[in-house]
Amino acid sequence: MNEKFKESFREEADELLVQLESILLELEERPADMELINAAFRAIHTVKGSAGMFGFEKAGRFTHDLEGLLDSCRSGRRAVDKNIINLSLRARDKIRDMLAEEDSSGPFDGEALALMDEFRAAANLEASGGLEDAASPKPASPKPAAPQPAAPQPVPAAVPTEYQEPGAAGTALTYRIRFEPQSDLFLNGTRPLRLLDELAALGQLSPIPDVSRIPLLESLDPEACYVAWNCLLTTAASLDDIRDVFIFVEGSAVVKIERIATDADEGEPGKRLGEILVDRGAVRPEALGEALRSQRRLGEVLVESNVVSNSDLESALAEQAHLKRVQDKQAEGPSSSIRVSSDKLDQLVDLVGELVTTQARLLRTSTDILDPGLSSIAEQFDRLVSQLRDNTMSMRMLPIGSTFNKFRRVVRDLSGELGKDVELLAVGADTELDKTVIERLNDPLIHIIRNSLDHGIESPAERRAAGKPERGTIRLTAEHSGANVVISVSDDGKGMDLQAIKAKAVERGLLGPQDQIGDAEAYLLVFKPGFSTAKAVTSVSGRGVGMDVVKREIDSLGGTVSVESTPGLGSTIVLKIPLTLAIIEGLLVRVSEEYFVLPLSVVEACVELRSSEQDSGSRLIRYRDELLPYVDLRDFFAVPGEAPENRQIVVVNVQDSSVGLVVDSVIGDNQTVIKPLGRLYRDAVGLSGATIMGDGRVALIVDCAKLASSAPELEQKARAS
Amino acid sequence: MGADSEIKTVSLRGAYAIDRAVDLARELGDVLAKSRIVHIDLSEVEELDLPAIQVLYAAAGSALARGGALRFVGTASAALCSRLISSGFSIAGPLSGPEFLSRLPSFPESRP
Structure with missing residues (x-):
């Protein structure tokens, strides 16, 4: 197998595993959310399929067993509980390790075998207390009053072959999708609006609900589904990706997907309404010809003469509008992205750095020589190099959210270990900064968060006694401030004990007994090497190692640290970091x-x-x-x-x-x-x-x-x- | 049926998922039995899932069939509207009640 493909798979699998971790953490909060269970299943299903295809057999076999466990939750045989989440998170970490291994054909190690045994044991457990009050959907029961569409079919495999793959290099294609749920769709826990949200996430979606089957209130079964959709989706995602959205409603909905040619494909101007109606099979060409002979608006004529229904007309008009929007967007120019390894990006930045230095020499030399021709070239070169530098640096800018997500797991695992209930709130995840800075911020932020968890947030009993909610909160925020990013970590814990900090600093010789320092300066003493006020050393903190590392790392990033704290209300540590280091x-x-x-x-x-x-x-x-x-x-x-x-x-x-x-x-x-x-x-x-x-x-x-x-x-x- | 001219306002509050669809249908059925015109106040609605939307369509159909009407009042919040965009039931909000109604495809309403 080509190493390049393997590496590409590793990168994609890594993204899926990050996504899976995030889904599992959300699922822990909402264990009955079928959409989350389905999303977790889909992520692991994709990793499994691709792992086998790219030669990661061991990871593929291991993932297969985890998939079995998640499937038992999805099908209602097993409720999602703490054990399932713990197991899935440990399995997710193990899959990541397996994918990093050079040799993927070796035997399973003890940890993997033990986990696989645990999967099987957990999957075979019947949920206690019934599934309806936990994660599982209620068993489906048909409602006589509700309409029954034609027998459900799987997402059609009969789509023409040329539509199986997206266009070259991520070209967007347009699909017409008919989604017609059966009446009992709600009863297996499916929320059609969420499916449409997922569909919308794939590209440009124009959904047209077909509400014609909703009866009057007297005949309505409020728990039956009556609405269907005709959608137009323009997306660079593959047909399989679209099918995957509907993977869990295969037995309870009719889903028809067909690719339609846009005007850009055919090099034609905008499609006419009549053409769309004929193309959709809503009207025969002869009936169209007849209607066109009238001098009135085509839609009105066709509806009045009962050739097409109002719903068909609305759909066709929406399709026309959608195709027009797509055409306009394509006329603006294609917008696509490609995946580039970060090593190549680092090399590019290094080269641009050399170019900037060389350009400075050229500018200086041209000034010394006093040749107007050379000076003009050097100045133009200077402008180009500046633009190239800015473009290159912008390529390295990443949203800090990817790092924030990792901390949710840290908070979850650590709060469990410490017997605390702590929620992590992240604000400003879209804030961008240089990828090198993001990478180097990881450890300092983990240290700060661990410290907040260990020393800041009180135990549930202490919080109750202090009149606070049992669940503590750590808030992580990021925002731009000029050429810097300001990141703050605040907790609603007990705050820092200023007297204890000063006393410890004196005891450690970091402060003279008579020294007078301000509060802001005193708080910064916690960043001195060897400083710790924890009475007991825990596995989390209290060794005096960590916060000094934070300060050193932030200093080396050219940033600053400041601390604010209010007794009984909590503390905030603020990091001010330059956007880039290159x-x-x-x-x-x-x-x-x-x-x-x-x-x-x-x-x-x-x-x-x-x-x-x-x-x-x-x-x-x-x-x-x-x-x-x-x-x-x-x-x-x-x-x-x-x-x-x-x-x-x-x-x-x-x-x-x-x-x-x-x-x-x-x-x-x-x-x-x-x-x-x-x-x-x-x-x-x-x-x-x-x-x-x-x-x-x-x-x-x-x-x-x-x-x-x-x-x-x-x-x-x-x-x- | 009570007095034809009577307008009854039903204020919806919070999130309406499938677990509240039966109660919502019953409540609107009761109101329609007494009032010809029903105003639905959307100001405090956080989410309308499909079962609730269907109930509103069905109730509007019933009101129309009886010569009455179901209308929306108050403001549909930006959050409520944004959750309905992907399914084609709304555009970006906030929207006034009449605007919200006008964006519901084929919603049963009496023509002025």
Whole structure:
């Protein structure tokens, strides 16, 4: 089997398993929701089918057994309970491991065999307490008053062969779908509106309900289904995907799917109503000809003469409108997507980084040579490279929601382990940031959430005693703020004990007994290495390892951490992270012969530092009617050489406070390709990376947050001296 | 049948899934027996599943057959409307009662 196909399957299976995890967690909340049971079954059914096809035999056999378990729930033989959810989640993790194995033909390990035994045992268990009050649907019972459509057929296999696959490279095709449920459809737990939601998720859907069979109230059986649908669906999904939507109503509905040619397929202008009606078999061509001879509107004539029903006419008109919309959309240009491996994307970003550096050299060289022709080319090249850089960076932007979903499982498993009842709410899952940043945020966020669960949220009994709901809440939010993303994790637990934190900090030597620090600063003590206020060490936290890792990782991402807490009400940890780590807009400055880059996103202003202010020694200048502390980069980085008489202060704003950075001169803006500092410089204070300039020299990227935090201390030292 | 001119308003509240369809049909049947015109207030409806929609169609048909009418009043919330878009029973809301009615395909109503 071609490795490329295998890898492609792995990626798709991974997405399905992520989806399955999410469905199972929802199912745990709503164990009687048949749509969720069906969705879980479908996900696992797809993994099973494809696993076998791509040579993952072991995973295929294992998945087959899990499918059996879910099938027993789907068919009502087994109720969904905690055990089923636990087993399915463990099985899902095991399938993921199996798919990652190089050799998929080996024997099952002990864990897999034990799980398979558990599947079979669970599947054979009859649900106690009856299925009607749990997850299973009521047994179907026919209602005499309700209409019975023609004998149900499976989703037709007789669709012409050329319609079996979607168009090349995801081209959207249009299908006409007739969905005619039997009257007892509701009784097996199916909700037709949900099926239509699923259908709508596949593409552009125009549904036309056929309500002609609904009787008067006196004859109505409220639990019978009377409505059918004629739908038009334009989708790049395959016919199998469409059939899959109806997979669980095969025995209780008539579903007819046929592909229809759009005008774009045939290169024709919009279809006429008459053509559509003939095409749908609603009217004979002769009757159409007769109606057309009248000078009145075709639809009215056909309905008045009882050639077509109102419902047929409505359907045909909706089809005409749908095809027009599709045609208009196609005229706007195709929109499709392709799957690209993240390695290739990383390579592309690296190459663009090199290109940006080379472009800077070209621009500099053209300036030196003073050749107008070359300068013009270099400037045009500069614009193109900027666009290419922006496009490439946008390709790496992903919604943070994928990471948020993982945390639901963490919260579920951990709250179970700790005997707590905790709900995770995620807001802003669509917020996009660089995929590398997302990957690196995973561990810090897990640490914060684990900490909230362990130290923040109280036990159900404690919460009850405090007058709170037994179920605690952790709220995860993400939102854009300029060139940053602000992520906050808040809980409604007991809040942080400021006195305990300070006492522990003194005990650990992190704070002097007489030291006076503000609340915000005191909360940040929990991020110091070795700090922990937990009285007992648990498997979750309390070892003092974790929160310092959070701070270190966020620092290395160029971000900041802050904490807010209210006793009895809960705590919030706020992370402010730059959108990307690869290429930033920077401000190039010079100190003696050294060059530094300041991230442009934090630069507020550039002002002149008068010699009188330099001489005062206070390290404070008056800026916009306020005193602004400043840090001299020459002193901070021990740059040799004499300072010139006239210098510049770059005012940066970090964590809502402004600080001045003194430099010899400001060169200008700079597209900065961030290169990590070598291992030797990992602990260099005040630097977050380096970049290569157009002339090949290295400029150091300043960690403005670190410099800003040291400004007050430097000011105090200056006053003392 | 009570006084023909009497208008009775039925306020629906919450989510109407299959478990409430029988009660809804009974309630509307009772109201139709006493009033010619029935107003359905949608302001506090969170969800209407297909069984409830069918009951409303059937009740409107019965009202029309008796020379009366079933109309919608109040505002159908954006959430309610959005749940009905995929099935063709609504467009994006919020919609006023008459707008909501006008988007229900072939809803039995008396022509002015």
